[in-house]
Amino acid sequence: PKGDATRPTTSQMRQAVFNICQNQVEGSCFLDICAGSGSMGIEALSRGAKEATFIDDSHFAIEAIRQNIKALHLEDCSFVIAGDAMAALKKLEKQQKVFDLCYFDPPYSQKKEHSTFSEAVLLFLDKSSLLAPEANLYMEESAHFAIEQLPLKSLTLKNKRRFGNSNLYCFTTLSL
Numbered sequence: 001p002k003g004d005a006t007r008p009t010t011s012q013m014r015q016a017v018f019n020i021c022q023n024q025v026e027g028s029c030f031l032d033i034c035a036g037s038g039s040m041g042i043e044a045l046s047r048g049a050k051e052a053t054f055i056d057d058s059h060f061a062i063e064a065i066r067q068n069i070k071a072l073h074l075e076d077c078s079f080v081i082a083g084d085a086m087a088a089l090k091k092l093e094k095q096q097k098v099f100d101l102c103y104f105d106p107p108y109s110q111k112k113e114h115s116t117f118s119e120a121v122l123l124f125l126d127k128s129s130l131l132a133p134e135a136n137l138y139m140e141e142s143a144h145f146a147i148e149q150l151p152l153k154s155l156t157l158k159n160k161r162r163f164g165n166s167n168l169y170c171f172t173t174l175s176l
Helices: 011-020 039-046 059-071 085-094 116-127
Strands: 029-033 051-056 078-082 099-104 131-142 155-163 166-173
Touching (some): 011 039, 011 155, 029 039, 039 051, 085 116
Antiparallel strands (some): 131 166, 155 166
16 A cells, blocks of 8 residues: 555464465355455465455555556455454454454554553453454554553463564364
8 A cells, every 4th residue: 555554464374374384274254353465365266265355444555456466357246344453343343244364453543551452452352252262363462562461361371472563363162
């Protein structure tokens, strides 16, 4: 997308995520929150995901996602939601959507303090019915933030890996 508001997911981070979840992608429903160019959801589709839903509040990002989807002829298996992430997640929950894999790459705060947006989305996903049993949630966040201490009930932190200035958190939902 135009401008500097979108921080692209590095190829190293994308490769790491899909190396971890490679056995879960085929036939999955993928949720890409703060999707930017849509590269994570498009990668999931290229690896056999059944569908991908993209959420972003930037007009430029939404336009880039739509152009990328069209260029790759992925319109039939892609859903794009323009707007606030929390509002979009609440809408998806009302529609009883369920996702097997989720990638959440919120904007990094310029300050070295907790991102209340990141925490709010994570806590909402923890309480919602959006993630299937044994779903994986990958969250990319600034290495300056520590989110391990959140009071999560259905999400369990499996691991955390550092990539430069970013941490990749991998959460899984409890099985039924």
